[in-house]
Amino acid sequence: MARPPLDQVRTIGIISHIDAGKTTVSERILFYTGETHKMGEVHDGDAVMDWMPQEQERGITITSTATVCTWRNHRLNLVDTPGHIDFTIEVERSLRALDGAVAIFSAVEGVQPQSESVWRQADRYRVPRICFINKMDRVGADLRGTLRQMEEKLKARPVLLQLPVGEETGFRGVIDLLAAELVAFAEGDQGRTVSRGPVPADLLDAAREARDAVAEAAADFDDAILADLLEDKDISADRLRGALRRGVLACRIFPVLLGSALRNKGIQPLLDAVVDFLPSPLDVPPAKGQRPGSETVDELPCDPRGPFCALAFKVQSEEGRKLTYLRVYSGTIKAGGAVWNSSRGCFEKLARLFRMHAHKREQIEEAAAGDIVAAAGLKEVLTGDTLCDPAHRIVLEGLAVPEPVVSLAVEARGVDDRDKLLPALEKLQWEDPTFRVHEDEETGQTILTGMGELHLEVVVDRLQREFGVGVKTGRPQVVYRETITRPVERREVFRAEHEGKVQGGEVLLQLSPLPRGAGVRVSVPDAAEPGIGKELRDAAADSIGRACSAGSRTGYPLTDLEVRVAAVPVEPGVTTEAGVRAAAGRGLMLAARDAGLTLLEPVMNLEIVIPADYAGKVLGSVQQKRGRIEGISSQGDTETIRALVPLAELFGYMTELRSATKGRGTYTMEFSHHDRAPAEVLRRFGLEA
Numbered sequence: 001m002a003r004p005p006l007d008q009v010r011t012i013g014i015i016s017h018i019d020a021g022k023t024t025v026s027e028r029i030l031f032y033t034g035e036t037h038k039m040g041e042v043h044d045g046d047a048v049m050d051w052m053p054q055e056q057e058r059g060i061t062i063t064s065t066a067t068v069c070t071w072r073n074h075r076l077n078l079v080d081t082p083g084h085i086d087f088t089i090e091v092e093r094s095l096r097a098l099d100g101a102v103a104i105f106s107a108v109e110g111v112q113p114q115s116e117s118v119w120r121q122a123d124r125y126r127v128p129r130i131c132f133i134n135k136m137d138r139v140g141a142d143l144r145g146t147l148r149q150m151e152e153k154l155k156a157r158p159v160l161l162q163l164p165v166g167e168e169t170g171f172r173g174v175i176d177l178l179a180a181e182l183v184a185f186a187e188g189d190q191g192r193t194v195s196r197g198p199v200p201a202d203l204l205d206a207a208r209e210a211r212d213a214v215a216e217a218a219a220d221f222d223d224a225i226l227a228d229l230l231e232d233k234d235i236s237a238d239r240l241r242g243a244l245r246r247g248v249l250a251c252r253i254f255p256v257l258l259g260s261a262l263r264n265k266g267i268q269p270l271l272d273a274v275v276d277f278l279p280s281p282l283d284v285p286p287a288k289g290q291r292p293g294s295e296t297v298d299e300l301p302c303d304p305r306g307p308f309c310a311l312a313f314k315v316q317s318e319e320g321r322k323l324t325y326l327r328v329y330s331g332t333i334k335a336g337g338a339v340w341n342s343s344r345g346c347f348e349k350l351a352r353l354f355r356m357h358a359h360k361r362e363q364i365e366e367a368a369a370g371d372i373v374a375a376a377g378l379k380e381v382l383t384g385d386t387l388c389d390p391a392h393r394i395v396l397e398g399l400a401v402p403e404p405v406v407s408l409a410v411e412a413r414g415v416d417d418r419d420k421l422l423p424a425l426e427k428l429q430w431e432d433p434t435f436r437v438h439e440d441e442e443t444g445q446t447i448l449t450g451m452g453e454l455h456l457e458v459v460v461d462r463l464q465r466e467f468g469v470g471v472k473t474g475r476p477q478v479v480y481r482e483t484i485t486r487p488v489e490r491r492e493v494f495r496a497e498h499e500g501k502v503q504g505g506e507v508l509l510q511l512s513p514l515p516r517g518a519g520v521r522v523s524v525p526d527a528a529e530p531g532i533g534k535e536l537r538d539a540a541a542d543s544i545g546r547a548c549s550a551g552s553r554t555g556y557p558l559t560d561l562e563v564r565v566a567a568v569p570v571e572p573g574v575t576t577e578a579g580v581r582a583a584a585g586r587g588l589m590l591a592a593r594d595a596g597l598t599l600l601e602p603v604m605n606l607e608i609v610i611p612a613d614y615a616g617k618v619l620g621s622v623q624q625k626r627g628r629i630e631g632i633s634s635q636g637d638t639e640t641i642r643a644l645v646p647l648a649e650l651f652g653y654m655t656e657l658r659s660a661t662k663g664r665g666t667y668t669m670e671f672s673h674h675d676r677a678p679a680e681v682l683r684r685f686g687l688e689a
């Protein structure tokens with residue numbers, strides 16, 4: 001397929017709560033656009049987008065896969081994103097690469113906790129969205145309730161573009177309010193045939209009223225429409241679409257479409273809406289980046305003739321090599337071309353370029369601004385890196401990577417496994433910046449850290465399946481943080497004799513506590529010591545940064561403190577960079593111990609949805625877990641409990657909740673903040689309680 005003009009490109013993702021139907025919708029999109037010839041069903045475990053074996057078994061989407069398809073002469077780059085909070089970085093990096101999104105809600109469950117948090121992420125990146133209310137065929141489908149929840153929970157303004165025809169299992173089609181037509185989907189040919197006809201007489205009034213509401217929303221973005229409305233004039237569908245599109249691009253309104261992906265209803269109008277309302281690469285603000293070593297922020301308009309610049313939004317390991325998904329923001333690059341990796345500071349080669357289909361790839365000769373492509377041949381690249389023209393070096397704004405909160409010790413099963421373990425873990429880290437590996441200095445164990453139990457479970461599963469590495473695992477543990485509770489000052493002198501010569505360094509450190517969530521701030525004032533070079537200052541700051549990551553006493557990283565290097569006295573002939581490093585690192589460790597060292601534990605935002613009968617029991621158990629109830633709301637016979645609960649109390653909670661509610665309760669959790677760890681944890685680490 002020749003490259004379409006940029007205004008005919010849509011790069012979109014599908015976001016939703018787990019099980020709302022994202023995979024089923026994606027499958028139908030690929031089918032109706034002619035990308036696949038067989039419809040996959042999630043419940044058969046053969047969906048095309050969910051290609052990883054464990055995804056097929058679990059029936060959930062773990063990694064995002066980019067695929068391309070065509071609708072009404074527009075190229076749709078479709079990026080599948082996961083719905084589980086443990087894979088939030090996948091959502092984050094996908095949103096970073098996207099121009100627009102389709103948010104799917106289940107008409108039965110409405111706006112679920114996960115949809116809320118993904119919605120907020122999309123708000124943060126200002127991603128224009130249209131909404132698809134799926135599962136309209138299910139008993140209990142509640143369109144009005146879902147719309148109300150969008151307003152209340154998401155603080156969004158939905159604009160309903162369709163009315164349902166038939167209810168629940170009788171759901172047959174929709175009224176297209178803009179065109180004022182009935183849209184029906186054939187039962188016989190997997191919904192391929194869509195027919196349009198007049199609105200049935202019994203729905204005429206409702207359709208007219210609903211169309212007026214659409215026109216009123218459009219009028220907010222078009223004064224001429226407003227004037228015509230006041231004069232009661234008819235407004236064409238095209239004019240309404242144009243005005244609504246402006247509202248969508250400004251993230252002020254969210255058109256809502258209806259359907260049942262499983263029953264093959266509503267997908268083609270959804271594709272029309274993607275083309276009609278979601279932005280092309282020309283409609284979104286230019287990418288922003290910084291020139292290395294300068295504070296200036298450059299803007300890169302989407303222009304194939306501009307300097308080359310792309311974001312590596314996903315690095316995937318494939319048979320031991322890297323396959324890198326790129327969003328090209330500016331310029332054009334040919335396969336075989338060299339680029340500058342400005343995040344790593346090295347040249348890289350884009351040996352081969354591919355346009356990715358769900359499970360086949362098409363080799364292409366070049367990639368240009370607005371494209372989503374995959375590249376082979378990059379060696380140093382990691383997720384989130386910027387690749388650019390060496391003559392126009394720039395670093396794009398990075399991804400917000402959350403700190404890991406759970407750790408798991410792993411040990412190779414056999415001798416063979418031992419040799420393969422670390423290389424396999426390294427490859428898994430290319431893909432996932434929220435997954436980290438380190439060695440416990442005391443026990444020599446390999447420790448994995450990540451965003452939740454399921455996150456690490458999937459990593460261990462992949463180690464075994466994809467890399468053939470058998471491992472034994474310990475129990476998941478909370479990743480604590482060290483922090484200080486009072487200010488302290490410490491002078492640290494380091495001396496060592498090397499080949500008969502005394503060398504060393506000296507620093508004066510001032511530590512003070514910072515508020516929760518502030519992180520570590522290291523300052524080395526210029527005036528610390530007149531005449532000390534940049535090298536010594538950088539050495540001190542770098543060494544303090546490392547010492548904070550290593551922790552002072554428990555091995556957990558230090559956080560929420562300010563470290564001021566008040567002086568770096570220089571003794572000519574003695575002071576060396578290595579000496580200053582040693583003094584700063586050791587000084588920091590010892591100073592923190594004198595500063596009322598304590599531990600913080602991660603506290604999670606927990607949202608539990610249960611049948612009302614079980615509310616008392618579940619509330620009681622949350623309180624026993626040192627949980628703080630933040631709110632309870634009920635809808636029908638379902639209760640939603642929101643609480644703040646320390647992560648340490650939540651291991652295995654899935655099993656507990658299921659057995660307490662006869663399998664009917666569900667929950668999601670997300671990191672909220674760090675708080676003081678309880679006395680018994682402090683005592684366990686030999687700290688003052």
Ligand SMILES: Nc1nc2c(ncn2[C@@H]2O[C@H](COP(=O)(O)OP(=O)(O)OP(=O)(O)O)[C@@H](O)[C@H]2O)c(=O)[nH]1
Nearest residue numbers: 019020021022023024042060061083135260261262
């Ligand atoms: N009745 C009905 N069931 C549906 C519909 N769409 C999807 N389902 C079913 O709902 C379940 C979840 O669908 P998925 O497509 O896997 O949902 P998902 O959002 O991709 O889930 P994750 O990949 O786990 O995030 C599957 O069993 C589907 O068959 C629908 O329109 N109606």
